[in-house]
Amino acid sequence: MYTADSPILGPQTAxxxxxxxxxxxxxxxxxxxxxIADVIIPAYVRICLPVGVDPVLAVAQMIHETGNLTSFWSQRPQRNPAGIGVTGQWQTHQPANPSGWAYNSQRQRWEAGVSFATWADDAIPAQIGRLLAYALREGSETPPQRELIAKALSYRPFPRAFRGSAQTIKQLGRAHNPLGAQGAGWASPGHNYGEAIARIANQILAVPLS
Structure with a gap:
């Protein structure tokens, strides 16, 4: 059973x-x-397990962040799994440098955020590596963890001071992150971020095995 205090690092449970x-x-x-069944979910498991991230929590975060893959940012060609770089910044005219922006045809405006070329080789590694950056202090990583963090941070930088500031999913919410006052946290304010992810993870566990 997952709770908001469940650690990001852990074994596969579903x-x-x-x-x-x-x-x-x-x-x-x-x-x-x-x-979903042949590309996205297998990629989560393949990427999470060697670096110790619980794939159920990573998938639950993706579901929460993307509205179960229905959000604009999760659709092709954005393929953004967890609001990475989606800051809420937008403008009606095309940016001089459109890199790091996408045109939202639903809202008819340009929005800031990171787009990814593939799920398996780009989007999911970016999410999992970023989770590792939050969960692990710099210097405590294994070589595979260090490599994945570096790959994730090549898509969007991560402040070194924030490393290791969120060992639990609750601490991914800025309101509960010990460095939240300095801007650390995946979600802002994220008061119930951990609870939301835990709830989805528990619902996944409740799906009957076929």
Whole structure:
């Protein structure tokens, strides 16, 4: 059973089939069953396990952040799994340098955020590496963890001072991060961020095994 105080690092607790079926049982944007069951979920497990991140929590974060893959930023060609770089900044005219921006045709405006070329090789590594950066102090990583963090931070920088400031999913919310006053935290204010992720993770665990 997950709670807001569950650690980011941990073993896999649900089968890939449970994670896929949870997503597929709800509206899931433009993504097909093959996209979800054969590409996205296997990539989460493949990337999470060698570096010690609980894939159920990573998938639950993605579901929470993207509205179960229905949000604008999660759709192709953005493929943003967790609001990475989506700061709320927007403008009606095209930026002089559109890198780091995407045109939201639903809202008819340009919005700041990071887009990713693929899920398996870009988007998911960026999310998992960023989770590792929050969970681990600099210098405490294994070589695979260090490599994934470096890859994630190549898409969007991460302040060195924030390293290791969130060992639990609750601390990913700025309101509960010990460095939140300095800007640390995945979600802002994120009062119930950990609870929301834990709730989804527990719902995934409750999906019957086929």
């Amino acid at each position: 089968a890939m089939d449970q994670m896929s079926r949870y997503i597929l049982s709800r509206p899931h944007g433009e993504y097909t069953e093959k996209d």
